[in-house]
Amino acid sequence: MFRFLRVNMATKACVFEDVPQEYAGLGGRALTSTIVAREVPPTCTPLGPHNKLVFAPGLLGATNSPNSNRLSVGCKSPLTDGIKESNAGGQPGGHLAKLGILAIIVEEMAAEGEWWQLEIDKDSARLVPCELGGLNNFAAVEKLVEKFGKECSYITIGRAGEFKLTAASIACTDRELRPMRHAGRGGVGAVMGSKGLKAIVVNPAAGSNHPLEDEKAFREASKRFAKALTTHPICGTGLAEYGTAVLVNILHEAGGLPTANFTVGQFDGHEGVSGEKLNALTKERGGEGSVAHGCMSGCIIRCSGLLADKKGKFQSKWPEYETLWAFGPHSGIDDLDAISRYDYMCDDIGVDTIDVGVAVGVAMAGGAIPYGDTKAVLRVMEEISEGTPLGRVIGCGTATTGRVFGVRRVPCVKGQSLPAYDPRAVKGVGVTYATTPMGADHTAGYAVATNILNSGGKLDPLSPKGQVELSRNLQIATASVDSVGLCLFTAFALLDNPDALAAVVDMLNAKFGWKLTGDDVVTLGQRVLSTEVDFNRRAGITIAADRLPDFFIDEKLPPHNTTFDIPEEELHQTFNWIEEKK
Amino acid sequence: MRLHIKLSTTLRDYVSGYEPERGLHLEVPEGMTVGELARHIGLPLEEIKIVMVNGRHSEADDAMRDGDRVAFFPAVGGG
Numbered sequence: 001m002f003r004f005l006r007v008n009m010a011t012k013a014c015v016f017e018d019v020p021q022e023y024a025g026l027g028g029r030a031l032t033s034t035i036v037a038r039e040v041p042p043t044c045t046p047l048g049p050h051n052k053l054v055f056a057p058g059l060l061g062a063t064n065s066p067n068s069n070r071l072s073v074g075c076k077s078p079l080t081d082g083i084k085e086s087n088a089g090g091q092p093g094g095h096l097a098k099l100g101i102l103a104i105i106v107e108e109m110a111a112e113g114e115w116w117q118l119e120i121d122k123d124s125a126r127l128v129p130c131e132l133g134g135l136n137n138f139a140a141v142e143k144l145v146e147k148f149g150k151e152c153s154y155i156t157i158g159r160a161g162e163f164k165l166t167a168a169s170i171a172c173t174d175r176e177l178r179p180m181r182h183a184g185r186g187g188v189g190a191v192m193g194s195k196g197l198k199a200i201v202v203n204p205a206a207g208s209n210h211p212l213e214d215e216k217a218f219r220e221a222s223k224r225f226a227k228a229l230t231t232h233p234i235c236g237t238g239l240a241e242y243g244t245a246v247l248v249n250i251l252h253e254a255g256g257l258p259t260a261n262f263t264v265g266q267f268d269g270h271e272g273v274s275g276e277k278l279n280a281l282t283k284e285r286g287g288e289g290s291v292a293h294g295c296m297s298g299c300i301i302r303c304s305g306l307l308a309d310k311k312g313k314f315q316s317k318w319p320e321y322e323t324l325w326a327f328g329p330h331s332g333i334d335d336l337d338a339i340s341r342y343d344y345m346c347d348d349i350g351v352d353t354i355d356v357g358v359a360v361g362v363a364m365a366g367g368a369i370p371y372g373d374t375k376a377v378l379r380v381m382e383e384i385s386e387g388t389p390l391g392r393v394i395g396c397g398t399a400t401t402g403r404v405f406g407v408r409r410v411p412c413v414k415g416q417s418l419p420a421y422d423p424r425a426v427k428g429v430g431v432t433y434a435t436t437p438m439g440a441d442h443t444a445g446y447a448v449a450t451n452i453l454n455s456g457g458k459l460d461p462l463s464p465k466g467q468v469e470l471s472r473n474l475q476i477a478t479a480s481v482d483s484v485g486l487c488l489f490t491a492f493a494l495l496d497n498p499d500a501l502a503a504v505v506d507m508l509n510a511k512f513g514w515k516l517t518g519d520d521v522v523t524l525g526q527r528v529l530s531t532e533v534d535f536n537r538r539a540g541i542t543i544a545a546d547r548l549p550d551f552f553i554d555e556k557l558p559p560h561n562t563t564f565d566i567p568e569e570e571l572h573q574t575f576n577w578i579e580e581k582k
Numbered sequence: 583m584r585l586h587i588k589l590s591t592t593l594r595d596y597v598s599g600y601e602p603e604r605g606l607h608l609e610v611p612e613g614m615t616v617g618e619l620a621r622h623i624g625l626p627l628e629e630i631k632i633v634m635v636n637g638r639h640s641e642a643d644d645a646m647r648d649g650d651r652v653a654f655f656p657a658v659g660g661g
Binding site for chain 1: 631
């Protein structure tokens with residue numbers, strides 16, 4: 001029942017393959033990273049024929065486990081030049097799993113200027129010329145739904161992906177067929193564009209949940225996991241009521257909300273872009289807005305509310321905290337509706353809200369856009385879709401934008417922009433930014449939980465002590481969570497409730513007939529990270545790249561007036577089980 | 583001593599008329615602790631997960647000083 005689907009964009013061959021033994025027991029990020037590490041030459045041109053784009057649902061995809069239908073997307077990143085795994089919610093992950101497809105491997109390239117769509121049903125797949133070239137995600141999906149119906153799910157790129165901009169994302173449709181759940185980071189959409197692949201149609205009809213070795217044990221473990229989520233104050237109610245935007249006020253309070261391109265850690269207009277405001281506005285406007293909305297089947301956390309406009313019509317999903325921050329405090333904007341529109345445009349054009357939002361603030365620092373000017377930002381966003389030179393610069397993300405406008409403070413690691421926590425005031429996540437093989441990425445090891453949120457223990461965010469160990473443990477755990485297909489927000493329950501992790505291990509054992517323990521989860525995470533670091537080394541990215549830009553080390557961040565003071569020798573101990581070749 | 587108090591999400595429901603932008607400005611006895619302040623304004627202690635005084639994490643027994651900014655949070659998280 002379980003197979004790989006290999007798609008050759010040059011010959012148009014779509015072939016189902018048996019899963020080779022060496023990939024047994026891998027899913028999600030573990031599978032995409034292992035396939036990329038084995039099949040992609042690390043020194044290849046990311047937007048060339050030797051790169052491959054891999055899609056993989058997680059190990060618990062197509063089961064009754066809550067929150068387990070994430071889809072991992074892997075390749076060599078055109079943004080970082082290293083290995084990339086970016087994962088998304090929405091429906092395609094669960095649908096692919098139901099079809100028994102453990103991975104889609106897209107290789108080679110179509111002829112320049114051609115667009116193709118990949119249509120996948122139970123037991124068949126084909127590449128068909130695609131007439132949607134030039135359309136952004138919402139219009140493209142609307143046309144696909146007209147033809148293929150509401151039961152399918154869709155994976156698409158917008159014009160940013162067609163232009164091969166290095167911050168281009170890949171969109172997955174949610175339960176209401178909106179292309180709003182994105183594999184956002186690392187320019188995976190540019191890789192899809194480079195292949196000439198505009199869309200993937202996944203028809204789950206005749207698909208089924210995966211067989212379980214021990215149905216009763218699975219059911220019991222799944223119930224325990226659901227209980228651990230629903231009884232946890234963050235997973236059970238907090239995220240549904242306030243979304244991830246709830247972080248705005250607490251990061252402001254902690255002095256770690258990067259403002260005006262990382263020059264101060266607090267933003268005067270924080271209340272106006274907070275989760276509390278989003279909740280109040282959504283209730284006040286009513287209409288098509290909604291507090292508590294799940295992006296994929298089986299989600300019981302429901303963090304992705306919907307915001308209506310002043311007339312009650314759907315405006316966009318609730319912007320994530322990172323989106324609110326990048327277009328908000330970072331860019332001097334406190335207008336929630338303006339930010340919501342940028343968020344919609346990012347989803348439509350198909351770009352990473354973090355790398356593009358941070359690029360906007362960096363362009364402001366470089367004098368290319370007036371600071372805090374909402375209309376100027378709107379125009380720039382339109383220009384990404386139009387493909388003007390300025391639009392392409394911003395659409396290539398923060399590193400490119402900083403270079404073009406001669407900006408000294410460019411908040412990137414390995415070419416990827418920092419998210420919404422200043423590493424001088426939240427030092428644990430600074431370790432993650434510096435060391436993760438993905439380039440700066442909070443989700444790779446979310447030390448904010450322990451530094452700021454008192455989840456998974458407490459560790460002073462302003463002290464360098466213990467941060468490397470914290471980041472190490474979280475990066476290992478996250479690599480496992482990403483491989484299981486779980487939404488990362490389950491991690492709050494996993495960190496605080498020992499039975500949550502036990503329940504996940506029990507589900508894996510009951511599904512596959514394994515005898516894993518908690519230690520095996522650690523081993524899996526370490527193995528994934530080792531594979532990714534090794535790819536980067538072979539790509540020419542050395543351990544010297546595991547550092548933050550100078551200004552975080554040189555300049556004090558108000559209000560705490562701290563610097564990032566964890567020495568490089570210590571940072572280089574993060575993956576202390578990996579032996580670096582001299 | 584005078585304190586500036588900020589409340590997050592559900593904790594706002596316990597203080598009628600709470601204004602998010604302004605917060606609370608209160609005159610309280612010298613040496614009051616964080617826990618005593620929470621009780622004083624009617625916050626259930628079991629719902630408070632995080633307290634910050636001037637941007638630093640604090641505990642229920644910590645005493646405050648004149649002019650301090652105190653922020654109370656229930657369990658919150660995102661990413």
